[in-house]
Structures are given as structure tokens and as C-alpha cells.
Amino acid sequence: xxxxxxxxxxxxxxxxxxxxxxxxxxxxxxxxxxxxxxxxxxxxxxxxxxxxxxxxxxxxxxxxxxxxxxxxxxxxxxxxxxxxxxxxxxxxxxxxxxxxxxxxxxxxxxxxxxxxxxxxxxxxxxxxxxxxxxxxxxxxxxxxxxxxxxxxxxxxxxxxxxxxxxxxxxxxxxxxxxxxxxxxxxxxxxxxxxxxxxxxxxxxxxxxxxxxxxxxxxxxxxxxxxxxxxxxxxxxxxxxxxxxxxxxxxxxxxxxxxxxxxxxxxxxxxxxxxxxxxxxxxxxxxxxxxxxxxxxxxxxxxxxxxxxxxxxxxxxxxxxxxxxxxxxxxxxxxxxxxxxxxxxxxxxxxxxxxxxxxxxxxxxxxxxxxxxxxxxxxxxxxxxxxxxxxxxxxxxxxxxxxxxxxxxxxxxxxxxxxxxx
Amino acid sequence: xxxxxxxxxxxxxxxxxxxxxxxxxxxxxxxxxxxxxxxxxxxxxxxxxxxxxxxxxxxxxxxxxxxxxxxxxxxxxxxxxxxxxxxxxxxxxxxxxxxxxxxxxxxxxxxxxxxxxxxxxxxxxxxxxxxxxxxxxxxxxxxxxxxxxxxxxxxxxxxxxxxxxxxxxxxxxxxxxxxxxxxxxxxxxxxxxxxxxxxxxxxxxxxxxxxxxxxxxxxxxxxxxxxxxxxxxxxxxxxxxxxxxxxxxxxxxxxxxxxxxxxxxxxxxxxxxxxxxxxxxxxxxxxxxxxxxxxxxxxxxxxxxxxxxxxxxxxxxxxxxxxxxxxxxxxxxxxxxxxxxxxxxxxxxxxxxxxxxxxxxxxxxxxxxxxxxxxxxxxxxxxxxxxxxxxxxxxxxxxxxxxxxxxxxxxxxxxxxxxxx
Numbered sequence: 001x002x003x004x005x006x007x008x009x010x011x012x013x014x015x016x017x018x019x020x021x022x023x024x025x026x027x028x029x030x031x032x033x034x035x036x037x038x039x040x041x042x043x044x045x046x047x048x049x050x051x052x053x054x055x056x057x058x059x060x061x062x063x064x065x066x067x068x069x070x071x072x073x074x075x076x077x078x079x080x081x082x083x084x085x086x087x088x089x090x091x092x093x094x095x096x097x098x099x100x101x102x103x104x105x106x107x108x109x110x111x112x113x114x115x116x117x118x119x120x121x122x123x124x125x126x127x128x129x130x131x132x133x134x135x136x137x138x139x140x141x142x143x144x145x146x147x148x149x150x151x152x153x154x155x156x157x158x159x160x161x162x163x164x165x166x167x168x169x170x171x172x173x174x175x176x177x178x179x180x181x182x183x184x185x186x187x188x189x190x191x192x193x194x195x196x197x198x199x200x201x202x203x204x205x206x207x208x209x210x211x212x213x214x215x216x217x218x219x220x221x222x223x224x225x226x227x228x229x230x231x232x233x234x235x236x237x238x239x240x241x242x243x244x245x246x247x248x249x250x251x252x253x254x255x256x257x258x259x260x261x262x263x264x265x266x267x268x269x270x271x272x273x274x275x276x277x278x279x280x281x282x283x284x285x286x287x288x289x290x291x292x293x294x295x296x297x298x299x300x301x302x303x304x305x306x307x308x309x310x311x312x313x314x315x316x317x318x319x320x321x322x323x324x325x326x327x328x329x330x331x332x333x334x335x336x337x338x339x340x341x342x343x344x345x346x347x348x349x350x351x352x353x354x355x356x357x358x359x360x361x362x363x364x365x366x367x368x369x370x371x372x373x374x375x376x377x378x379x380x381x382x383x384x385x386x387x388x389x390x391x392x393x394x395x396x397x398x399x400x401x402x403x404x405x406x407x408x409x410x411x412x413x414x415x416x417x418x419x420x421x
Numbered sequence: 422x423x424x425x426x427x428x429x430x431x432x433x434x435x436x437x438x439x440x441x442x443x444x445x446x447x448x449x450x451x452x453x454x455x456x457x458x459x460x461x462x463x464x465x466x467x468x469x470x471x472x473x474x475x476x477x478x479x480x481x482x483x484x485x486x487x488x489x490x491x492x493x494x495x496x497x498x499x500x501x502x503x504x505x506x507x508x509x510x511x512x513x514x515x516x517x518x519x520x521x522x523x524x525x526x527x528x529x530x531x532x533x534x535x536x537x538x539x540x541x542x543x544x545x546x547x548x549x550x551x552x553x554x555x556x557x558x559x560x561x562x563x564x565x566x567x568x569x570x571x572x573x574x575x576x577x578x579x580x581x582x583x584x585x586x587x588x589x590x591x592x593x594x595x596x597x598x599x600x601x602x603x604x605x606x607x608x609x610x611x612x613x614x615x616x617x618x619x620x621x622x623x624x625x626x627x628x629x630x631x632x633x634x635x636x637x638x639x640x641x642x643x644x645x646x647x648x649x650x651x652x653x654x655x656x657x658x659x660x661x662x663x664x665x666x667x668x669x670x671x672x673x674x675x676x677x678x679x680x681x682x683x684x685x686x687x688x689x690x691x692x693x694x695x696x697x698x699x700x701x702x703x704x705x706x707x708x709x710x711x712x713x714x715x716x717x718x719x720x721x722x723x724x725x726x727x728x729x730x731x732x733x734x735x736x737x738x739x740x741x742x743x744x745x746x747x748x749x750x751x752x753x754x755x756x757x758x759x760x761x762x763x764x765x766x767x768x769x770x771x772x773x774x775x776x777x778x779x780x781x782x783x784x785x786x787x788x789x790x791x792x793x794x795x796x797x798x799x800x801x802x803x804x805x806x807x808x809x810x811x812x813x814x815x816x817x818x819x820x821x822x823x824x825x826x827x828x829x830x831x832x833x834x835x836x837x838x839x840x841x842x
Binding site: 097121142143 | 526
């Protein structure tokens with residue numbers, strides 16, 4: 001894309017009421033806009049990143065047999081009454097509103113209830129199980145605090161997958177499958193090394209759950225990490241019994257701040273009992289369906305990546321989620337028109353080769369271009385100038401490196417295809 | 422996809438409270454689920470159709486230079502106060518709710534206000550104009566009546582594009598560009614012949630707007646069509662003055678029921694004035710930005726297609742939006758295992774060739790398979806049986822035709838690639 005055509009502009013200062021690093025940088029870079037506290041819009045650059053995260057997650061959800069659907073945000077009070085999660089003293093993050101006839105409705109903060117209810121039309125026999133369905137859907141949560149930028153929104157995109165199984169065994173084995181898929185997802189997203197499977201509370205549903213916690217000072221959680229075992233325990237559940245159960249010793253654990261980027265639950269028959277989702281087994285006997293739920297917030301992951309990788313100059317995107325792979329910068333094209341022509345030529349070569357490129361063809365100073373490039377954080381910067389043309393090279397600087405290097409002009413595409421960042 | 426793996430089941434009856442043909446058929450076919458009146462979920466088959474409609478629209482929005490973003494549903498009262506569209510006596514379809522601190526917020530029924538406000542950070546000079554941005558985003562409208570299935574939802578996906586221009590001329594010319602793009606979209610979606618550019622009220626914004634009205638008995642609007650000119654007038658604005666302005670004669674017009682599948686507005690400076698969105702022109706003078714807005718509801722289009730094309734047996738999808746292109750049906754595989762093997766072989770050939778296929782590999786009677794196939798409405802049905810194997814053919818029946826034909830087994834892929842439905 002030509003940067004002159006991109007409507008979003010960078011800015012020097014984030015809004016004064018924005019306290020989180022991720023939102024500050026993302027707003028300054030033109031990735032997002034702050035609508036209200038905890039409510040953000042995704043501008044073209046931000047949407048590109050978000051969609052890449054979504055694509056990585058979708059691929060792994062399909063790989064475990066997930067079928068994609070999309071449930072409504074407006075929720076029926078009747079259904080949530082059945083599971084006893086409608087009342088505000090049971091769930092304190094509801095946004096509720098009313099239809100014209102005065103009937104109450106709520107904005108989904110999760111979707112166990114409507115999905116369990118829906119599945120009654122589609123699950124009747126053991127032959128229908130197991131089944132896994134998922135969605136990328138907007139959740140609304142009326143959080144009291146919303147100071148972590150896009151890591152804790154009042155409105156945010158969530159991938160939620162739900163499994164429906166015949167019994168505990170089948171559910172446990174699907175749970176392990178999803179756990180592996182989650183590890184793969186965070187690896188692919190470039191935050192695998194900092195992300196720990198974490199033993200956590202099961203909430204209302206079960207004895208425990210597994211969180212995926214990414215270590216960052218911006219996190220709201222405290223976890224205790226065993227690095228050797230690549231495993232952690234959430235502070236909320238850390239006690240002698242848990243340590244014993246897990247075979248961990250307190251002195252092996254390191255306390256760290258972290259952000260929960262995913263959470264997986266064994267739900268048991270909590271919701272199938274409440275909403276009467278049953279199936280007939282091989283003998284024709286009616287049995288409750290066993291369920292699990294598995295969440296990842298793509299926006300929260302995006303925020304965590306910014307927090308983890310940014311430096312004092314701006315964002316540093318991993319290749320997998322970067323809005324573009326190459327930031328092509330032309331130096332002083334007005335002084336020498338050849339520069340513009342060469343940049344255009346290289347730009348077209350990138351497009352033909354399917355390499356995602358943002359070409360800074362704006363009328364701006366070199367200093368402005370470099371500062372914006374650092375802020376936006378595209379993995380590879382390529383510079384075309386009078387000098388590089390004379391030398392028949394392109395100057396290349398990786399965003400995560402300090403040094404730049406010279407690449408022979410005819411090796412540029414090969415460099416892009418081979419570069420692993 | 423193997424139909425045995427698809428979790429959704431067809432059903433003989435729609436819910437008794439569902440009065441619209443589109444929702445009845447889509448529920449029976451397992452495309453959607455009714456959450457509440459005017460609130461529907463998209464199941465895998467339905468989401469596939471919706472995504473295809475989205476893809477067609479996105480392509481044309483990109484072609485006119487649109488940049489995709491995604492705005493929030495939760496809306497700031499302050500911004501809507503400025504344009505005087507917050508109060509319920511001005512806009513009577515708001516869903517409103519409250520943050521924990523008691524402050525009111527509304528669920529976006531459209532996005533002129535927040536987008537105009539956002540653009541103040543990004544538009545400052547004539548060099549920044551024109552710009553067009555769009556999104557596929559969920560709208561919430563607290564409709565009193567919601568009896569038209571997915572053609573009028575209380576929560577629904579909408580593509581809304583907005584143009585920002587220097588002056589009336591530039592805006593008028595962008596408007597014409599979008600009008601052409603819309604004509605192209607409805608052609609591509611297979612309802613071009615039944616869809617008319619319609620002269621309609623401009624609402625609060627301007628003297629008039631253009632609707633895109635698709636003729637169907639299920640429509641809630643009355644339009645007067647001039648078939649020769651491929652143009653119509655909405656009943657709401659039909660009077661002598663309008664007829665004169667448009668150069669139409671009343672006796673040339675035919676009254677029809679229709680559904681509005683798209684609507685495009687010249688907004689003038691209605692919102693830029695209210696929210697102070699200005700730019701500096703070539704002389705450094707401050708000028709208001711001229712705007713336009715352009716909507717299409719992909720779900721409404723999907724409902725209109727069902728209404729238009731369905732027959733007494735079920736849905737008839739145009740090729741462009743069908744969930745799959747081929748419905749592969751095996752007959753009596755238990756009687757002769759060769760049938761299953763041949764079906765599997767053909768299925769794999771389709772997958773390799775990138776032809777989207779739903780293979781009915783379920784244990785069901787031939788009658789059930791045919792009835793479901795008619796209901797689901799995939800364009801091409803291909804039958805593998807003992808008989809077709811013996812003849813070295815595949816029996817092919819297009820959903821929209823009565824007759825079936827025999828295709829030589831080795832010509833099946835070529836048939837698929839060449840078939841224009």
C-alpha cells in the first residue's frame with residue numbers, strides 16, 4: 001500500500017487519559033482510536049494486525065475440527081435465568097438493555113448458555129458427538145476498571161470455542177487437544193517463549209482451569225513460574241495443596257506479572273444440566289453432554305505483543321502479525337526523480353511477489369519517515385536513496401536490530417522470502 | 422466437507438413463531454438459529470453464505486479505494502448529542518445501556534457521528550481528501566416490528582462506507598462511483614435483474630437518496646418501476662414534482678413490493694458541521710468536509726436471495742453465494758461398498774481442484790438425502806450409485822432445473838469449471 005493513500009496519521013502524543021503503553025503506541029501509530037475508556041476502534045493498520053491474529057487462531061481451530069459459527073450479542077434473559085447467570089449479583093459485568101416492549105435483554109459477555117440451548121436442536125445421539133464449534137465474536141463486559149488499553153476492553157473481539165462430548169474421558173481428551181493447539185497458536189504469534197500454561201481457578205465450573213499467561217509488566221495477574229517445566233501457577237490458587245497436587249516446590253517458582261491471553265475450561269455438565277442438553281447413548285439411555293470452553297481475545301493478544309516487544313521508539317511487530325512485512329522508504333525523491341522511479345519499481349516487484357509492503361511515498365522529511373517507521377514497527381525497513389541506487393543496493397534494517405545491512409538490488413526478493421525474524 | 426461432520430441438522434418445521442419465508446427455510450436448512458424475534462445466529466452453512474456476500478462487497482469497496490476499519494458498537498453519548506441524534510424522540514431505535522458509573526452509552530445503529538469525530542485526527546488538509554472508509558460491523562436497531570426474518574434484524578451485520586470530500590462536486594462524483602459499484606455488487610450476487618436503483622427520501626440529510634430495491638413479495642416497501650429505464654421511485658416520495666424532476670410518467674410505472682438491499686446518501690456537511698470536521702484548502706482557508714454514506718446489509722441480501730429464488734422444496738442459491746458448489750450424494754453405499762469408494766474418490770478430486778463440495782456421507786435414506794439437498798439448495802447435485810458406476814458416469818442435477826443429465830466420469834471436473842448457473 002502507498003502510505004500517501006493511508007488515511008490514518010501518526011501523532012506525537014497519545015490522549016492524556018490513556019495510561020497503558022499498548023494503547024498509547026497503537027493510537028500514536030494510527031492502529032486504533034479510543035472511543036471511550038475500554039472501547040477502541042480498529043483503523044486499517046490495526047485491523048490488518050487483528051485479522052492476522054484471527055487467521056492464525058482460525059487455522060488451529062479448524063485443525064482440531066472446530067466448525068465456525070457466529071452467535072448474537074443480544075441475549076435472551078430466559079436462557080440465562082436457567083443457568084442462574086442473569087442476576088447482577090451473580091454476574092456483575094452485564095450490559096443490559098430493553099426492547100421496545102419493555103422486555104430486558106443482555107449483551108453477551110460469553111456464550112455458553114445460548115450455544116448449549118441451540119445445540120439441543122442438533123445433538124440427540126452419541127453419533128452426533130464429539131463436536132466443537134467456535135466463533136470470532138464481540139463480547140461486552142461492563143468492567144469497573146479499564147486501564148489496560150486493548151488488553152482489557154469493555155467491548156472486544158473474542159475467539160470462543162466450545163466442545164460437546166459424550167463423557168468425561170472424551171471431554172478430557174478434547175481439552176488436551178485444545179491445550180496443544182493453544183501452545184501452537186502462541187508460538188506462531190511470536191509470544192510462545194513468554195507464554196506459560198498456568199494452573200488457575202476453575203471458577204464456578206470445575207476445580208481448576210488452565211490459563212495461558214504472557215509475562216509482561218503490564219499484566220494484571222501475578223503468576224509463579226517454573227521455567228524448567230514451562231508451567232506456572234496463578235497466585236489466586238497457590239497453596240500447599242495445589243503445590244503438592246502439581247508436584248511443584250515453592251522455591252522453584254519465580255513470581256512474575258503476566259497477562260492472561262487465553263483460558264480453557266472443563267465445564268462438565270454445568271450448562272447441559274441447566275439447559276437440559278442430553279443425548280441418547282448406544283443403549284438408548286439419556287445422558288448429559290460434557291462440555292468445555294476455550295477463549296482467546298485477539299485484541300488482548302495484540303496488546304500483549306505490543307507491551308512485550310515495543311522499545312522506546314515504538315512498536316516492534318513479529319513477522320506473523322505485522323500489518324506489512326516491508327516498509328519501503330524513499331529518501332529525497334524531489335532532489336533526484338530516479339529515487340521515486342526506483343522505489344516504484346521495487347514496490348511493484350513486491351506486489352507481484354505477494355510480499356506485503358507499505359511504501360512511504362509521502363512528502364515528508366527523512367527524519368519524519370524514520371520516526372514514523374520506528375513507531376509503526378514493520379519488521380523490515382528498506383531504503384532507496386541516490387546513494388543506494390549508485391551502489392546498486394538496497395539498505396535494509398530490521399526493526400528489532402540496531403545495525404543495517406546492504407543487500408544487492410537483485411537479491412532483495414530472495415532476502416524477503418528467506419528472512420526469518 | 423463431509424456432511425456427517427457438519428453439526429447442524431435439517432428439520433421439517435420452522436419454529437411456530439417464525440412467519441418469514443427466508444428465516445423459515447434458513448432455520449429448517451440449518452443455516453441460522455433464531456435467538457429471539459429479530460435476532461439470529463449464523464450456523465456454519467449460513468456463515469459460509471454470509472461470508473461470500475461479504476467477500477463480493479469487500480472487493481468492490483476496495484476497488485473504489487475504500488479502506489477497511491472497524492468501529493465500536495458502544496457509543497459515546499456526548500458525540501451523538503452534538504449531532505442531535507441522541508434523544509429517543511429524535512431516534513427511536515436506540516438500544517441504550519449504562520456503564521458501572523451510571524453514565525449512559527448507546528449501541529450504534531449507524532456510525533456517522535463516531536467516524537466524523539475520529540476523522541478530525543486524520544483529516545486536516547485538502548491533500549487528505551477525498552478518502553473513503555468502510556467496515557463490516559454489527560448494528561443494533563430496536564425495531565418495534567421484526568417479522569421479516571434476517572431481512573430486518575434488531576442486530577445485524579452491515580457494510581457501511583463513508584466518503585469524505587472537499588466539496589459538493591467531489592462528493593457527487595464519489596456518489597456516482599459508489600452507485601456503479603452497488604449495481605455491480607447486486608449483479609455479482611445474482612439479484613441484479615430484480616434490483617432497481619430507486620429514488621427515495623433523503624431523510625434528515627438531503628433532498629433525496631438512492632435505494633437499491635429488490636422486487637419480492639416479502640418486501641416491506643412499495644416502489645414504482647420503470648422497467649425500460651431500470652429505475653424506480655419509492656412510494657414515499659412519489660408525487661407530481663418528483664415525476665417531473667425525474668422525467669417520468671406515472672402511466673409508465675408499475676407498482677411492486679420490494680426490499681431495500683442498499684441505500685446511499687449524500688450527507689452534505691450535516692455531520693462535519695455538527696462535529697467540526699474541517700480541512701484547510703489550497704489557500705489555507707478552513708472549509709467543512711462533504712460526506713456521503715453507503716450501506717448494504719449482507720444478511721438482508723441473504724434473506725432477499727432466499728425469498729427471490731426459493732421454490733416449494735427449499736432454497737436455491739446462486740453459485741456466487743452458495744455455501745458449496747457441489748452436493749455429492751452417494752446412493753445405498755451399504756448395499757455396494759464400491760459406491761462409498763467412488764464417492765470418496767470424487768470428493769478428493771473436488772478438494773484437490775479447489776471445488777467446494779458437501780459430501781452427503783451420512784447414513785440416511787436416499788429420500789432423506791434428496792429432500793435435504795433440495796432444502797439446502799446447493800447449485801449442483803451429483804449422484805454416485807451402483808448404476809452410475811456401471812455406466813461410468815455421474816448423474817448431475819442443477820438445483821434450479823427439473824431435468825438431470827449424465828456426465829461422463831472423466832468430464833466431471835471440467836463440467837464444474839465451465840458451469841455457469
